[in-house]
Structures are given as C-alpha cells and as structure tokens.
Amino acid sequence: MHRSALYVPADNTRALEKARILTPDVLILDLEDGVAPEHKTRARENVREALASLHGRRVVVRMNGLDTPWGDDDLQLLLELGPHAIMLPKAEKVEDVRSLSVSVPVWLTIETPLGVLRAEELARERGVACLVMGTSDLVTDLRAKAAPNREALLYALSHVVLVARAYGRVVLDGVSLDVQDMQGFEAQCQQGRALGFDGKTLIHPSQIEPCHRVFGPTEDDVGRAHELLAVWKEARAGGKSVAVLHGRLVENLHAAEAREVLRLAEELERN
DSSP states (O other): OOSEEEEEETTOHHHHHHHTTOOOSEEEEESSTTSOGGGHHHHHHHHHHHHHHOTTSOEEEEOOOTTSTTHHHHHHHHHHHOOSEEEESSOOOHHHHHHHOOSSOEEEEEOSHHHHHTHHHHHTSTTEEEEEEOHHHHHHHHTOOOOTTOGGGHHHHHHHHHHHHHHTOEEEEOOOOOSSOHHHHHHHHHHHHHHTOSEEEESSGGGHHHHHHHHSOOHHHHHHHHHHHHHHHHHHHTTOSOEEETTEEEOHHHHHHHHHHHHHHHHHHHO
16 A cells, blocks of 8 residues: 655654654655755664664655765665665666665656656666656756646656556655645645556655545445446346446446455555
C-alpha cells in the first residue's frame, strides 16, 4: 500500500520522534532538499538512529545526488543500513541508477524536464520500484506558474503515470506546499487519483488522513466491488461473457478492477 509517503527532514530530531507515532504508509527520511548543507552530517547520523528504532515501518531514505559532495557518504551509509528503499533525487541518468548497485529497491524522483523525457529509460532499469513526482522543482524548471489545477504539469504527470504502468512500477504524486489549504489539498489528491497515481507524497502530518481517504478504498467502494463480482460470477456461471449491473455493462476488466479494490481493502485490514 502506497497511499501516502511523508517526507521527514532527517536533521529535525523532533519531527523524527513524532514520525514514530504517525500513520503514513511510507516514511521518507530526507537527507537532500529538506536539510541545509551544514546539517548533512548530523542528519546522516539521525537516519542511522531512526532506522534502528523504526522496525516494522516502511522507511525510504532520500539521499543527496551522486554529483553532490554528500552523495557518496549517503550511499555508503544506506548500503550499510539497508532501508526499505533508497530514493535518488533529480533522476535523469541511467548511469546513476546503475551505479547504485544496491540490494534494496530504488525510488526515483522525476523532477526535471530531462527526467520526465527519460522516464521510460529510467523506469525499466533493474531495481527501480517506484517513480515519485517532484512537482515543485519541475514547475520551477519549466518556468511555469503554480496553479491549483496544475495545468502546466498535466502532460508530465500523465506521462510518468503511463511509464509506471507500462513497467509495473508504483507511482506517487508530488507534494502540496500549502499545508493550510486542506480543501485544495484534497482536490489535488482527487486529481492525482483520477490521473492514475497510487498515492501522494506529503510534507505535513495533517495531510495523511485526507490522502488516505482519497487513495484508499472506502466502505462504499468495497460494497460495490462485492456486488459487481457477484453479478459477474453469476453471468459467467450462466455461460455469458458480459453482465449488466444497474444498467451498466460489466466485462472482465471491471471484475479485475473490483478484485483490486478488495485486495487493497484486505491489505489495509491486515495492517
């Protein structure tokens, strides 16, 4: 389940402590943009301590780029600690992905125009498990204007979702920077869900619950899935190739969608 992935600056001890009781599906401990240069060493040590205390949680660490003064030290630490996954920022080069040579999954942040254009090359590399949109950096690089409907980003968002689906990768939407506009945040979640994202990256704990509400199956979703599958099974048992539910045609693809809803609901119950 990847409905929510909360960024936590690794130099913020208080935020790391609070993260232990929060309930996002994924915690992303951030060594990169959320940490000032003079705090990089301390943040790295905080990650070591945090990973030792977050057993049972899905923890991803966003390292600094390999072309920065901190990238090599970050990578050596993460190879030693083995988090759930390593996130590579500003992914653009296949060579960088290959050079990681790690035994844990790799998450790639797609946040530059070149990264969007090369998303397919990057996604098909061995070990890549997830593509994460970095919408804030992308807006800046495009020289676009941030807008509630994210009009300037729609091509990039859809393109990366398409690539992720083609190669069987998880794909997460970018962050919403306005932590006070919860109505706007939920609308952005709805847009991301409609575009096909599996979930969304977050910057504040208050965003977790509405994100889960949008990206997770509701009781109504589960009820409709059971109803659809019952009608579908009855039709197939009668030798029919299609069924009709409430005046709408039901085919095999709709049955597959319903099974996925039930799978996600069962996963949530287990967790």
